[in-house]
Amino acid sequence: MKILVTGGAGFIGxxxxxxxxxxxxxxxxxxxxxxxxxxxxxxxxxxxxxxxxFKNAAKGIDAIYHxxxxxxxNIFFNEPIVSNLNTSNSTINVLEAARENNxxxxxxxxxxxxxxSVEGDDDTQxxxxxxxxxxxxxxxxxxxxxxxxxxxxxxxxxxxxxxxxRYGIPFGERARAATxxxxxxxxxLKGEEITIHGTGSQTRQFIYVRDLAEGNVSCLSxxxxxxxxxxxxxxxIKVIDIVTTLEEILGIKAKVKFIEDRKGNYKGRFxxxxxxxxxxxxxxxxxxxxxxxxxxxxxxxR
Numbered sequence: 365m366k367i368l369v370t371g372g373a374g375f376i377g378x379x380x381x382x383x384x385x386x387x388x389x390x391x392x393x394x395x396x397x398x399x400x401x402x403x404x405x406x407x408x409x410x411x412x413x414x415x416x417x418f419k420n421a422a423k424g425i426d427a428i429y430h431x432x433x434x435x436x437x438n439i440f441f442n443e444p445i446v447s448n449l450n451t452s453n454s455t456i457n458v459l460e461a462a463r464e465n466n467x468x469x470x471x472x473x474x475x476x477x478x479x480x481s482v483e484g485d486d487d488t489q490x491x492x493x494x495x496x497x498x499x500x501x502x503x504x505x506x507x508x509x510x511x512x513x514x515x516x517x518x519x520x521x522x523x524x525x526x527x528x529x530r531y532g533i534p535f536g537e538r539a540r541a542a543t544x545x546x547x548x549x550x551x552x553l554k555g556e557e558i559t560i561h562g563t564g565s566q567t568r569q570f571i572y573v574r575d576l577a578e579g580n581v582s583c584l585s586x587x588x589x590x591x592x593x594x595x596x597x598x599x600x601i602k603v604i605d606i607v608t609t610l611e612e613i614l615g616i617k618a619k620v621k622f623i624e625d626r627k628g629n630y631k632g633r634f635x636x637x638x639x640x641x642x643x644x645x646x647x648x649x650x651x652x653x654x655x656x657x658x659x660x661x662x663x664x665x666r
Contacts, residue, residue, distance in 0.1 A: 365426040365429055366389070366390045366425055367392070367425065367427050367429065368394055368421060368422060368427075368428045368457065369392070369394065369650050370430050371431035371432055372399070372403075372407070372429070372431065373397050373400065373571065375472065376431060376573060376577065376598050377665070378401045378403065378579075379406065379536075379537075379538070379573050379575045379576070380431065380581065381393060382401075382403065383574075383578055383665065384581055385405060387581060390553070391406075392405065392406045392425070393406070393490075394407060394410060394412065394418070394432075395409065395410075396409065396411060396434065405466065411588075412432045412452060412457055412458060415420070415461075416479070418458070418461050419461040419464055419465065421461075422458075422464075423465050424465075426468050427468055427469045427584065428461075428469075428471065429471045429473070430458045430473065431473045432454055432470050432546055433450055433511075434448075434451050434504070434507075435540075436540075436542060437502060437504045437630065440503050440521070441503065441666060442500070447503070447504070447636075451508065452507045452508075452510035452511045452514065455510075455514050455515070456514055458470055459511060459515065462518075462524050463518065463522045463524050470515060470518075470524060470525070470526050470587075471526070471527045471583055471584070472526060472527070473529055473531060473580070474529060475511055475531050476509050476531065476594065477504060478496055478505060478508050478530060479494055479496070479497060480496070480497025480499070480501055480505060482608050484649050486635070489595075489634050489636050489641065490633050490635045491638075492530075492591075492592045492639055494580075496509050502519035515528060517592055519590060525589050525590055526590060527583045527584075527588045527590070529579070530592065530594045530595065530596070531598050532570060532574075532576075532594075533568045533569065533570045533571065534570070534571055534573045535572065535656075535659060536573035536658075537570075537573065537659060537662050538573070544606065545606065545610075545659070546663075548606055548607060548618070549610060549664070550612075551619075552607075552618045552646050553614070555616075557606060557619045557621050559621050560621070560622050560623070561621075561622075561623060562603075562622070562624075562625035564607075564620075565604070566603050566625075567602055567633075568603065569597040569599065569634070570601050570606075571648060572597075572650045574650075575648040578646065579593075579595035579640060579644075580595065582644040582645065583595075583640075587643045588644060591639075592641040593637070594637045594639065595637060595640060597648055597652060598647070598648060600634055607620060609652070609653060609656055610660070613657055613661065626654070
């Protein structure tokens with residue numbers, strides 16, 4: 365297949381490109397920046413919101429992975445207009461380009477944040493059938509919900525097929541320096557204080573980026589058409605657990621300071637990825653500890 369990947373030069377996108385190419389697909393990266401991870405494929409430097417340029421890039425394409433978005437919730441908070449433009453509005457542009465060029469499917473990277481802070485006890489399990497947050501805690505959440513809705517609209521109104529992939533929290537090689545795991549590693553190594561919002565009891569289902577990329581590519585199968593999948597880790601990890609895991613791997617005691625929780629901070633509930641395993645045959649290969657050990661080794665050589 366000939367596949368266009370928006371955001372394909374980024375953290376998750378570059379890993380998806382790797383897996384796609386390993387499986388023999390022809391890949392074109394469409395990103396604001398040129399690829400820096402050595403992928404031997406065509407790349408187009410451009411903004412997804414450049415409608416004419418993107419429509420031209422989508423000619424002759426079989427599928428589009430739309431991964432370009434504002435992934436940093438802090439930037440979303442500080443710069444909501446441009447962040448929404450790059451997240452939900454960009455999705456409209458991708459879908460319109462797919463419609464005009466008869467692209468077989470658009471695969472959208474979404475997030476577990478769309479479920480919001482679901483009420484219930486710790487045993488409450490969320491599936492793809494769980495309704496969206498009805499009172500979203502964050503602009504990031506609302507923008508991602510809008511992007512998902514646009515995919516459903518374009519299927520119902522114009523017949524554009526989609527797959528929606530709701531991610532857990534990725535970590536691993538090529539991660540942005542501003543994400544939590546690289547920040548914690550850097551501060552522990554330098555003996556600097558780690559700041560944790562709230563009590564550190566907020567939970568996340570972290571997923572190793574290679575596992576996430578393979579989950580993305582498994583969605584290309586015919587079984588994935590017009591479906592929604594949670595693509596996440598199977599373990600519930602507290603934010604404070606990140607620190608203790610890194611302390612054990614690095615053999616260094618961390619300095620931790622707890623401060624007031626952020627507004628709209630996602631609290632977490634267990635999100636099932638059983639559907640992806642049942643329909644696509646995908647599940648994470650690495651436990652959280654195994655993946656963290658692999659990642660730390662690439663960062664610090666131990």
